[in-house]
Amino acid sequence: MTETIVFDNRSEFALWAIELSKEIVSTHATALALAARDCNEDEIRTAGNALGTAITEALLQVFDGLLEE
Numbered sequence: 442m443t444e445t446i447v448f449d450n451r452s453e454f455a456l457w458a459i460e461l462s463k464e465i466v467s468t469h470a471t472a473l474a475l476a477a478r479d480c481n482e483d484e485i486r487t488a489g490n491a492l493g494t495a496i497t498e499a500l501l502q503v504f505d506g507l508l509e510e
Contacts, residue, residue: 446506465495 448454469492476484 461499465492465499469495 446457448457469488473485473488473492476488
């Protein structure tokens with residue numbers, strides 16, 4: 442089940458977006474940076490795809506919330 446988040450103002454949305462961005466970066470961008478440091482092309486591809494997927498899922502979450510209005 443998906444958790445519903447309601448924002449009463451733009452500031453609340455901004456705080457949510459910042460926290461989600463921090464989570465995505467700490468989880469996925471770190472893996473991408475480590476793979477790049479090690480020059481491992483397979484790991485770079487995997488980590489890059491995971492980062493892209495996380496960003497896409499976050500954007501779709503916002504879009505889906507807009508449709509529910």
